[in-house]
Amino acid sequence: MKTVKQSIWPVSVFGLGFLILILGLSGVASIQETRRIHEQILAVEDNYRHIERLAEAIRSDVSRVAVLRRDRQIETRNAPSFYTTLLSELRGRVHVNLDQLLILRSEQGGKAFDRLESSLHTYLDSVEVEFHDGPKGAADFSFDTLGPQRTTIFAVTEELEKLNEDNFESRRRALNQSVENLQNDIWETMLTALVLGSVIAAASIFRISSLERETAEQQTATEQAEERLRLLSQQLVSSQEQERKALSRELHDEIGQLLTALRMELGSLERAHTTPGGDPAPHLDQAKKLAESTLRTTRDIAMGLRPAMLDLLGLGPALEWQTREFTRRYDTPIQLAVDGDLKHLSDRQRTYLYRIVQEGLTNCARHAKAKSIRVQLQEADGKLAVAIEDDGVGFKQEDGVAYGLGLLGITERVRELCGQVSIDSKLGKGTRIAVVLPLNEEPQAVTE
Numbered sequence: 001m002k003t004v005k006q007s008i009w010p011v012s013v014f015g016l017g018f019l020i021l022i023l024g025l026s027g028v029a030s031i032q033e034t035r036r037i038h039e040q041i042l043a044v045e046d047n048y049r050h051i052e053r054l055a056e057a058i059r060s061d062v063s064r065v066a067v068l069r070r071d072r073q074i075e076t077r078n079a080p081s082f083y084t085t086l087l088s089e090l091r092g093r094v095h096v097n098l099d100q101l102l103i104l105r106s107e108q109g110g111k112a113f114d115r116l117e118s119s120l121h122t123y124l125d126s127v128e129v130e131f132h133d134g135p136k137g138a139a140d141f142s143f144d145t146l147g148p149q150r151t152t153i154f155a156v157t158e159e160l161e162k163l164n165e166d167n168f169e170s171r172r173r174a175l176n177q178s179v180e181n182l183q184n185d186i187w188e189t190m191l192t193a194l195v196l197g198s199v200i201a202a203a204s205i206f207r208i209s210s211l212e213r214e215t216a217e218q219q220t221a222t223e224q225a226e227e228r229l230r231l232l233s234q235q236l237v238s239s240q241e242q243e244r245k246a247l248s249r250e251l252h253d254e255i256g257q258l259l260t261a262l263r264m265e266l267g268s269l270e271r272a273h274t275t276p277g278g279d280p281a282p283h284l285d286q287a288k289k290l291a292e293s294t295l296r297t298t299r300d301i302a303m304g305l306r307p308a309m310l311d312l313l314g315l316g317p318a319l320e321w322q323t324r325e326f327t328r329r330y331d332t333p334i335q336l337a338v339d340g341d342l343k344h345l346s347d348r349q350r351t352y353l354y355r356i357v358q359e360g361l362t363n364c365a366r367h368a369k370a371k372s373i374r375v376q377l378q379e380a381d382g383k384l385a386v387a388i389e390d391d392g393v394g395f396k397q398e399d400g401v402a403y404g405l406g407l408l409g410i411t412e413r414v415r416e417l418c419g420q421v422s423i424d425s426k427l428g429k430g431t432r433i434a435v436v437l438p439l440n441e442e443p444q445a446v447t448e
Contacts, residue, residue, distance in 0.1 A: 019196050026189035033182050041175055047104055048168040054101040055157045055164075058120070061094045062153050065127055069146075072131065084131050091124050101160075112163060116156040123149040232408060247301070254297045262290040307354075315342045315350045315377075319357055323375065330365050333372050340379025349437070352413045353377075353386065359406045360388035360433050366406075368392025368431060379439070386435040394425040410435070 065087065072083040098120060102113055126146050269283035302308070310318040316338050323334040345353070357375060364370050370392035378385045407423060410433065414421040419437035 016200060019193055019200065022189065022196070023193055026186070026193075030182065030186055030189075033178075033185075037175055037178050037182065040171075040178075044168060044171040044175065048164055051101065051104055051164045052161060054097045054104070055160050057097045058094060058101070058116075059154060059157050061090050061097070062120075062123070062150055065090050065094075065124070066146075066150055069127060069130070087127060087131055091128070094120060094124065112156055112159050116153065116160065119149060119153045119156055123153060250297075250301055255294055255301075258290055258294040258297065262287055262294065265290060310350060310354055311347070315345060315353055318350075318354055319375070319377075322354070322358060322361070326361050326365070332364070332370060334361070335372070335374045337374075337376045337378075339377065340384070342377070342379070342384075345439070349417060349439075352417055353384075353437075356386060356410050356413055356435060357388065359410050363406045363431075364388075364390045364392060367395065370430065382438065382440050384437045384439055386433075386437070388433045389430065391430045394427045394429055394431050396425075396427060407433075 068083060068086055068090065098117060102117065123146060126149065130146070265283050265287040269280050269287060272280040272283055307318050307321060309321060319336060319338065323336045326332065327334050342350075360375075361373065364373055368390045370390035372391055374387075374389045376385075376387045411421055414435050414437065417437050419435055421436075422434045423431070424434070425431035
């Protein structure tokens with residue numbers, strides 16, 4: 001019976017493991033990419049808001065400086081050092097905000113940051129010089145010479161805010177593109193997993209269907225084998241009964257009759273010996289002939305069961321005797337060809353080979369109606385090839401399997417010798433049984 005190989009498990013385990021690996025790696029990568037995009041979004045928003053706050057703070061401080069200049073011109077009750085101190089505090093805050101703003105400067109707005117820094121330093125230096133020169137009075141404040149510088153600072157901060165918005169939009173579009181790329185990667189991963197899962201499912205379904213089909217075929221073959229086994233068991237019992245019947249008939253008809261005749265001759269010999277003038281010589285000769293015939297018949301029966309020359313002389317002489325006896329009994333010529341030295345065969349190999357040839361010849365006698373038979377044994381390359389051919393009527397084979405008890409016996413013996421057998425038969429064209437046995441392998445143990 002053919003052994004079904006369960007090759008689906010390695011493929012399924014590898015495929016499912018690979019699928020899980022892809023899903024796991026893609027999931028981890030997606031989580032990391034999502035976290036990175038989220039962090040970038042937060043960083044862009046924080047940077048945008050921070051620049052806006054700093055720009056607004058600088059404008060506010062510049063406006064406070066302008067208010068401080070006006071208060072200094074109008075208010076005379078406060079000492080000049082008071083306004084100088086407030087100016088120093090405002091200038092310090094402006095420098096702090098400016099330094100933070102310069103840290104956040106972008107490549108696109110680098111020149112604007114430089115202009116803002118220059119304008120702030122110029123404006124604050126001018127204010128500080130003005131504070132050191134002393135107040136000019138309220139009438140002179142309407143002619144503000146530092147107004148254009150302050151306007152320039154406001155214009156630069158507005159330009160920075162515009163650049164900040166443009167930069168924020170650019171970063172936002174880049175992040176949106178990253179999100180789209182992440183979505184595309186997730187879709188590609190899902191499609192890859194879907195395709196791979198479909199392939200694995202299709203392969204599994206195909207293999208499972210194949211296994212179910214093979215299982216059904218094996219079940220059918222098992223049922224057929226069980227049916228053949230029942231038939232062969234019946235044939236075996238019938239064959240055993242026929243052999244016992246034949247052996248009983250030969251013992252009764254041949255040996256029994258010879259022994260009965262011998263007993264009668266011995267009685268006649270006894271009467272001739274006790275009768276005066278009787279001649280015991282003819283009865284003695286007849287008794288000797290009957291004893292020899294009984295011995296010969298007993299030897300023939302023993303040789304038919306198992307020839308002693310198989311153990312004493314080897315396989316070749318035993319086969320020669322068997323072919324001669326077959327030719328004499330069935331009047332069918334047999335051509336025997338033995339090529340090689342068969343003396344090194346083990347007892348089991350000799351016995352099985354003898355029985356294989358015997359079964360083949362028996363099938364020829366019972367079924368083939370052959371006019372000639374050829375038996376050939378050839379040893380080469382550590383193997384022994386046995387071929388039995390006849391020109392008989394042949395038989396119809398079913399899927400290359402022969403169901404007869406004799407051919408089954410040949411097949412089983414060859415299997416126990418680790419060999420191979422092929423039976424080729426065609427109706428009207430005879431039968432050929434070919435056996436190849438390895439001589440260097442130990443035959444399987446047989447339970448008697």
